[in-house]
Amino acid sequence: MSRLVEIQQQFMQYLLSDAADTQHGQIQSIMKANVSEQAGISANDRLQIYSNAYRIRLKETIETDHQLLGVYLGDHLFDKMAADYTRQYPSSNKSLRQFCDDLPNFLQQDDFFKQHPIIADLARFERRLLNAFDAADSPRTSFSDLQAISPEFWPNCCLRFHPSVQIFTCNSNAVEAWQALKVDATPPEPDYQSQRAWLLWRGESRLTEFASLTAAQHALLLGFIQGNNFADQCEQMLEWHNEQSAPLMVLQTLQAWFQQGLIRAVVSN
Amino acid sequence: MPDTRIKEDFLGFGLGLRTDHFEHILQHQPDIDWFEVLSENYLVAGGKPRYYLEAIAEQYPVVMHGVSMSIGSTDPLDMDYLKALKTLSNDIQPKWISDHICWTSIHGINSHDLLPLPYTEETVNHVAERVRIVQDFLGRRMLLENVSSYLSYQDSTMDEWDFLSQVAESADCLILLDINNIYVSARNHHFNPLDYLKKIDPRRVQQFHLAGHSDFGDYVIDTHDHDVPPSVWTLYQAALERFGPVSTMIERDANIPEFPALYQELLEAKHIAELTLPENAELARSSFGTRSLDGLNKQISTHYVSQQPVRAKQ
Ligand SMILES: [Fe+2]
Secondary structure, eight states: OOHHHHHHHHHHHHHHOOTTSTTHHHHHHHHHTTBOOOSSSOHHHHHHHHHHHHHHHHHHHHHHHTHHHHHHHHHHHHHHHHHHHHHHSOOOSSSGGGGGGGHHHHHHHSTTGGGSHHHHHHHHHHHHHHHHHHSOOOOOOOHHHHHTSOGGGGGGEEEEEOTTOEEEEESSOHHHHHHHHHTTOOOOOOOOSSOEEEEEEEOTTSOEEEEEEOHHHHHHHHHHHTTOOHHHHHHHGGGTSOTTHHHHHHHHHHHHHHHHTOEEEEEEO | OOOOOOSOOOOOEEEEOOGGGHHHHHHHOOOOSEEEEEGGGGOSSSHHHHHHHHHHHHHSOEEEEOSOOOTTOSSOOOHHHHHHHHHHHHHHOOSOEEEESSEEEETTEEEEEEEOOOOSHHHHHHHHHHHHHHHHHHTSOOEEEOOOOSOOBTTOOSOHHHHHHHHHHHHTOEEEEEHHHHHHHHHHHTOOHHHHHHHSOGGGEEEEEEOOOEEOSSOEEOOOOSOOOHHHHHHHHHHHHHHOSOEEEEOOOSSOOOHHHHHHHHHHHHHHHHHHSTTOHHHHTOOTTHHHHHTTOOOOOOTTOOSSOGGGGO
16 A cells, blocks of 8 residues: 555544544554654644644534524534534535535434434424525426416426425424524424425516425425426315315416425426 | 746736625626636526626636645545536636635534645645646646744744745646745744745745735734725735736635725725836736726735835845
8 A cells, every 4th residue: 555545544533523422532543654753833732733623614604504593502512513423424525515405314313312302303494495595497487388378288298397496394393493493583493293395496577485284285295396287286286175166276376386486387288 | 039938828806706795796897807616605506696607708818826735735636516616617717716725624524614734745746646647637737825833833944935946846836926925924924024024935826815914913813804905915025026926816705805805905906006116017007907907997005015115125
């Protein structure tokens, strides 16, 4: 093995290891042997500058991406989360933008954090907001494009959505907690009584927005995203509406979606 | 004498494009000569970052600056990353593309830091070979930037400036000299920063970075969260004396002030360049600051500019 490979491996091992690691002392002394003693500060302190910077940079990334989760947890638990996550999920991406992609999974599986499922939900919601923020751009279409299609073709029409459109579902009141934290209010007690669904998207003004979905709206959106046509979706709505009101409900909901800039194209087969 | 220049045109005085300033730039269209954009921030598909980047790249010359090529790593080059870089460069047509002479990742794990390399023959050959591959792939010369470092390896057999020079020569690439990083490393490793400048081939120096740092007495950390300090301005002056007019920009990554404050700081850089290189035709082509300099806003100081050439002190 070349010396360059060896040095890089030992340096990385040193960065990844922390005081919680039983082999930390050994890893540290292996790396220290590569470093010259110079005037000013010791080789140990020189190495420490790198390991501090490594942890601080990743912690700041979590803070930036998950600001309100940080407020929810408070400093002590946030530090614990940052340290444990950084230890278990070293970055394998070119950009720090993806560093926290596994944070919701970590929080869902970690023995300590999984006791409070709302924490993982909060993290997952904040990831979705970020995805909506920098999803690809695309033109949007308006209700008049649908109106331009002769109504007899409507039953076969399908929709294509703006790349920023996402559905977020959870069993907790994580979004309500997020909203409270956003305005510096005390979040409600965790509540796991019902499933909730939210629509997230980036509007024409490039603002990231979200809105709650009723069960019917959720099913409608999900079906269209999966490629169902109008006829399929009107039929699905019969679970919540009668035969007269179902098409009307679909049409009204669609009209709102067009207005919100959710729809990229109407496809008629 | 034949024109031995390798580098491309002098762009003038630029700033690092930062999210906080997007709106200000589009609204006020300041007469900055060019912007440097952080490639990794725009490898996302779209959204706000891409919208602003494209709007600004339409109005200003831009250069791309990356932090995760990991050119010195012993991992294979990340071709997906290079493809993304090439796509972005096709989209925004940068004047040039730079990254750092360092390593950032190994075994696929990214430290997100610019980690130092041992200065050995082995490393020179390894890095130069990879730079050649990247340049072939991108179809253009790239710039390598010197990093700040806090440690030296037992294995090193040469000085940092020889290492950088040998890589640049062997790979036939260009150099982005970070004046602040030279200062920071000089303090941490106790060398004379002017020795560094003397050893670098002026034909290869395409760009300068200026930035601030945190001085802890026994050591200095490259934090990019302060104004450019007097020590760095002085070294900048020496660099101008050695290299002539070189496209210069100020990097600010934390504690980012309002745009006008950075604008003022960049005026200082131009002012120092004008005093150091009077009547320089290339310098005169920079239109940055002409509006402010002609107007009432001429508040820049000449405080840091030495009346004597800095090199005379050696
Ligand atoms: Fe730099």
